[in-house]
Amino acid sequence: MTDLILTPNIDGVDDFYAELLAAHEGLSKEDSDALNARLVLVLANHIGDRAVLSKALKAAQLSD
Amino acid sequence: MFDDRYTLAYKRYPYKKSADQDAATPVRHPVVVMGGGPVGVATALDLGRQGIPTLVLDDHEGVGMGSRAICFAKRCLEVAGRYGCGKPMVDKGVVWNIGKVFNKDDQVFEFNLLPEEGHEYPAFINMQQPYYESFQLDRFEELQKDGAPIEIRGKNRVDSVEVHDDYVTLHIMTPDGPYTLEAEWLVGCDGAASPLRTMLDLDFTGKVFQDSFLIADIKMKNDNFPTERWFWFEPSHGGGASTLLHKQPDDVWRVDFQIGWDVDRKEEMKEENIRRRLDAFLGEGVQYDMVWSSIYTFQCKRMDSFRHGRVFFAGDAAHQVSPFGARGANSGMQDVDNLGWKLGMVIRGEAPESLLDSYNDERIHGADENILNSTRSTDFITPKSEMSRLLRDAVLDLSEKHEFARPMVNSGRLSVPCTYDGSPLNSSDALDGPARSRPGSVCPDAPLGDDFLLNKLGDKFILLTIDADAPDVIEEAGIQVTRLALSTTDDKSGALRERYLGDNDKAVYLIRPDQHVAARRPSFDENQIRAAIRRAIGKE
Numbered sequence: 001m002t003d004l005i006l007t008p009n010i011d012g013v014d015d016f017y018a019e020l021l022a023a024h025e026g027l028s029k030e031d032s033d034a035l036n037a038r039l040v041l042v043l044a045n046h047i048g049d050r051a052v053l054s055k056a057l058k059a060a061q062l063s064d
Numbered sequence: 065m066f067d068d069r070y071t072l073a074y075k076r077y078p079y080k081k082s083a084d085q086d087a088a089t090p091v092r093h094p095v096v097v098m099g100g101g102p103v104g105v106a107t108a109l110d111l112g113r114q115g116i117p118t119l120v121l122d123d124h125e126g127v128g129m130g131s132r133a134i135c136f137a138k139r140c141l142e143v144a145g146r147y148g149c150g151k152p153m154v155d156k157g158v159v160w161n162i163g164k165v166f167n168k169d170d171q172v173f174e175f176n177l178l179p180e181e182g183h184e185y186p187a188f189i190n191m192q193q194p195y196y197e198s199f200q201l202d203r204f205e206e207l208q209k210d211g212a213p214i215e216i217r218g219k220n221r222v223d224s225v226e227v228h229d230d231y232v233t234l235h236i237m238t239p240d241g242p243y244t245l246e247a248e249w250l251v252g253c254d255g256a257a258s259p260l261r262t263m264l265d266l267d268f269t270g271k272v273f274q275d276s277f278l279i280a281d282i283k284m285k286n287d288n289f290p291t292e293r294w295f296w297f298e299p300s301h302g303g304g305a306s307t308l309l310h311k312q313p314d315d316v317w318r319v320d321f322q323i324g325w326d327v328d329r330k331e332e333m334k335e336e337n338i339r340r341r342l343d344a345f346l347g348e349g350v351q352y353d354m355v356w357s358s359i360y361t362f363q364c365k366r367m368d369s370f371r372h373g374r375v376f377f378a379g380d381a382a383h384q385v386s387p388f389g390a391r392g393a394n395s396g397m398q399d400v401d402n403l404g405w406k407l408g409m410v411i412r413g414e415a416p417e418s419l420l421d422s423y424n425d426e427r428i429h430g431a432d433e434n435i436l437n438s439t440r441s442t443d444f445i446t447p448k449s450e451m452s453r454l455l456r457d458a459v460l461d462l463s464e465k466h467e468f469a470r471p472m473v474n475s476g477r478l479s480v481p482c483t484y485d486g487s488p489l490n491s492s493d494a495l496d497g498p499a500r501s502r503p504g505s506v507c508p509d510a511p512l513g514d515d516f517l518l519n520k521l522g523d524k525f526i527l528l529t530i531d532a533d534a535p536d537v538i539e540e541a542g543i544q545v546t547r548l549a550l551s552t553t554d555d556k557s558g559a560l561r562e563r564y565l566g567d568n569d570k571a572v573y574l575i576r577p578d579q580h581v582a583a584r585r586p587s588f589d590e591n592q593i594r595a596a597i598r599r600a601i602g603k604e
Contacts, residue, residue, distance in 0.1 A: 033454055034454060034457065034458060037454045037455050037458035038458040038461060038462055040458075041455070041458055041459060041469060042466075042468075045468040
């Protein structure tokens with residue numbers, strides 16, 4: 001079983017972060033929220049592994 | 065004294081005074097069924113075919129008006145087929161396979177139910193509920209003529225019951241006044257508002273959804289809408305927050321508008337207001353007649369237990385789901401399918417009473433599956449929080465462009481038969497075979513020459529052997545199990561191999577009277593099969 005990666009895993013993380021912010025630039029709160037929701041679904045589908053997704057949800061909930 | 069709660073579509077069993085009403089002491093019947101709807105009448109068909117005297121009591125005299133349930137799934141038709149009334153249903157019904165989903169006004173995708181070849185019955189038919197009930201009642205009368213000990217009494221309203229250890233007393237009101245009966249077994253098929261449940265003060269718990277839907281069944285000649293299921297999320301016509309369009313026989317269409325929670329029902333039910341919604345949806349100038357309309361709210365609820373000693377509950381009386389997925393009437397028929405053979409065996413003394421507890425185990429499992437699925441559909445169709453709506457809309461927006469999101473779109477997960485995984489009647493799976501026919505599953509149909517497998521299985525215990533040796537008859541624990549010997553050499557379509565063998569060359573299946581698999585093995589093993597038979601009838 002694959003583990004959820006919770007150590008640094010993105011090359012050029014600053015670039016990615018800037019790209020994420022840029023995607024939201026100029027959007028209303030509503031459109032931004034919608035973009036985030038779509039992004040979550042796209043990424044979740046890419047991961048696919050149900051166990052990893054459950055762990056990701058837990059990690060995002062900041063629960064121990 | 066008798067206020068009709070609804071108008072009849074067909075008067076089928078007018079009140080007639082029964083000799084029981086003049087009896088000095090209450091007459092005792094082996095089985096009394098409360099409620100003459102689809103589930104109650106099916107119960108009588110099942111038991112009547114076994115020769116078990118069954119009396120149905122209904123407070124009306126026939127089939128109620130209104131399309132109501134319109135989607136009948138394959139398993140429901142297979143069960144009706146076994147009772148002898150499946151064919152006329154399919155002839156009358158509209159067979160459909162294609163569903164289209166629209167977001168706002170754009171089609172986001174279409175799905176095909178992809179009915180697999182090699183089944184006698186289609187995946188679904190649409191048909192107004194009164195037709196379904198009428199075909200069952202036609203069969204009921206046929207069976208009566210052939211001597212089946214079944215009877216249905218109209219305008220016999222059960223007003224109170226007393227449950228004893230080994231029988232139930234029923235106090236019944238008729239147009240000629242009250243009388244009393246006794247039943248060795250009582251089956252409550254008296255609908256979602258079940259008076260029997262109330263009389264026994266039994267809980268019915270779950271979730272109520274805060275939304276209302278307006279059904280408008282209309283008759284129109286219209287070639288613009290093919291025989292498909294069309295579902296709109298947030299259509300711009302504003303007729304409803306979601307809209308469903310589905311075809312029925314006789315050029316009748318089901319239109320289902322989601323209209324919100326805080327609505328003035330009386331106002332919404334006015335024809336001019338229904339027509340305003342319909343005109344917005346269909347466009348100006350489309351001619352149609354209104355056939356039936358109704359506003360409904362819904363809930364996902366079930367009883368804690370479907371058996372209370374000598375009393376059973378089946379259908380909507382036992383469990384209620386939202387309509388998305390067509391899991392109401394279809395699951396009620398699976399209740400009957402499950403209870404019929406068990407009650408028959410116990411009454412004939414072939415099985416211990418404890419077998420009846422497995423009705424509760426298995427159908428609670430089924431009800432929970434239906435409630436889970438229909439709750440999820442409801443949450444998707446009528447999101448109740450801002451975030452739930454945001455995610456729902458994200459799925460819909462993505463689904464138009466990207467295939468991955470389409471399976472997430474939930475406009476109803478359509479009823480499929482329940483697999484009784486973990487049932488105490490199952491023997492552990494000894495065959496590394498196809499998952500779909502594992503113990504607990506309903507047997508998938510397969511073509512056999514001009515006939516079909518399910519017809520050959522019938523409604524008795526069967527030992528199905530595929531290229532495997534076994535005795536032709538096994539007597540065990542007082543019952544007889546007959547062998548049905550099949551060979552892949554006759555399996556031209558390959559369906560038998562695909563559905564029952566997988567990579568194995570041969571297999572042996574023990575099949576219950578409701579056509580669910582009780583056990584399966586790579587070959588016949590006398591001790592194991594005998595144990596499996598005992599287990600399947602509650603004797604192990």
